[in-house]
Amino acid sequence: MFSIIKRVLILAGKFAGKIKLAMGISFFEALFNNVPFFMIFYIVSEILQDSLDRADLRFAMIMIITALLVQVILKRIIYSLQSGSGFEIFARERIAIGDRLKRYPMGYFSEGNLGYISAVITSDINFVEMYVMNIVDRVVIAYVNAVIAVLFLLYIDYRLALISAVVYLLANLSLNKLFAVGKLQGQTRQNTQSEVVTAVLEYVRGMSVIKSFNLTGPKAKATKKAFEKFRDISIAMEKAFVPLIFRFESWFAFGIALTVLVASLAVKSGSMLLPELLIVLIFIFRIYIPFQALSGQSAEIRLMEACLDRYQKLKDIEIIDQAGQDKQLKNYQIEFEDVSFAYEEHDVLHDLTFQIPEHSMTALVGSSGSGKSTIANLIARFWDVEQGQVKVGGINVKELTCDSLLQNISMVFQNVYLFNDTILNNIRFGNPQATEAEVIAAAKKARCHHFIQQLEAGYQTVVEEGGSSLSGGEKQRISIARAILKDAPIILLDEATASVDPENEKYIQQAINELVKDKTLIVIAHRLSTIKNADQILVLEAGRLIQQGKHSELIKEAGKYQDFWQKRMNSKSWQISHV
């Protein structure tokens, strides 16, 4: 039970002091909350002793009103300390986890994890943020009231105090059991919720494929199945709790019955006064309420524990550049030394050794799946190699932080992702400090200024998430404008294979020419002109480097490159002859 408070305090960091202060004030608030009952006890005692006078009534009234006023003030202070801290803590946590995610290996972002990541950052954290302070408050109040109740009963009769202490002890054990079971069930429920998010994300993102292949039925079925599983687990979870909650509640019923019995016998035997019995009767029906209410909160507490566990699990993923340092690169030469690499069990690259001199253009050529994109991913350290070294500027990329490496690299890939923001901000993503004039200058170089101006709100036009409101060619030019603005010395470029209209292709080519001036350029090349102009060509086959050189040299060697070139020339003349 207290573990939740402990975890919140650890999570709170510098706000822990405020939360502890709020808990301390809650203690006094709970004390003042009991003042009216002590006053009733006082008045009834006075009546039965026939000594009640105006002064007693005035005293009781003043005490009750003062206690209420103090309670209101304390509640306000507690609320402002807690709610302020709660929102601050989770705003900070969201920013922190966003920063950490950037430094996780790309393999972590596999499809299966996307639903998990989304569910943790949205629903799990939201849930904790909404309820955590309220729950901390309830737990503190419940336990403070328990102590007050035992002390008060001790004042009246030690036997009643003993009964109440035993009831609290047994109820606490039941509650712990409830939480232990709840934590497990809560984890299953939240994991199933991640599966639901994954299914929904897949369904929505694949909508165009689903529609075009008329697959609405099977995919909708998978999503429905995920929803049904979530429903079943939620129901099963509630069912598992019914007997546990019943046991928890029974201790209080048992405690009340025993207290009434013992108190009545005590009055009969003369060891307790009648006013004391009366007050015990009034009191006994309310002392257990705050503690009993914890079973009502148990659903939230157990889910919260599960949410915090899942969040911790997300935070505990080892970041890729843990041992990296912020270093300034002195040059931009890239080297692969005996590099072998596998995605999990799947071997992809084998003993690759090559150099890419700075300010040169290297074309990666090879059939689909030969490992071209993987080479680009390793240069950007999206994954780490298990064998060999990837060096940039003479430094092993493992010695660099992702930030200090990636500030030197721009990537222009085929699958351009645009954020649901203005075009201006989408381009500015390349350099957040850039002025509007600099953004426009970059857009002009990337040959997108003209079409942006034609849009209704120009640079302020909001792009739909993913950029679906723009054509493929337009998105690609915007991504080139981003890269121009970033002005990184190393460019990783994946030339488009998808056919764009000749006009768009011309503009994209012009934009790329602006981007790559004086840069170290690694291009996954598809256009024959790019390949021909490259300073060096690396020919890959099944993850091995089988040829290396300039076009003029390779074209003379019998081998893969010559075949490839011949085939591409034939298909080009074939295309031209059929236009």
Ligand SMILES: Nc1ncnc2c1ncn2[C@@H]1O[C@H](COP(=O)(O)OP(=O)(O)OP(=O)(O)O)[C@@H](O)[C@H]1O
């Ligand atoms: N994230 C990944 N997880 C597991 N396997 C992967 C991953 N990315 C690529 N692969 C596999 O690694 C191999 C090399 O892929 P890569 O994308 O590097 O090839 P490529 O030469 O760029 O292909 P293409 O020209 O089709 O883009 C392929 O067999 C591919 O299936």
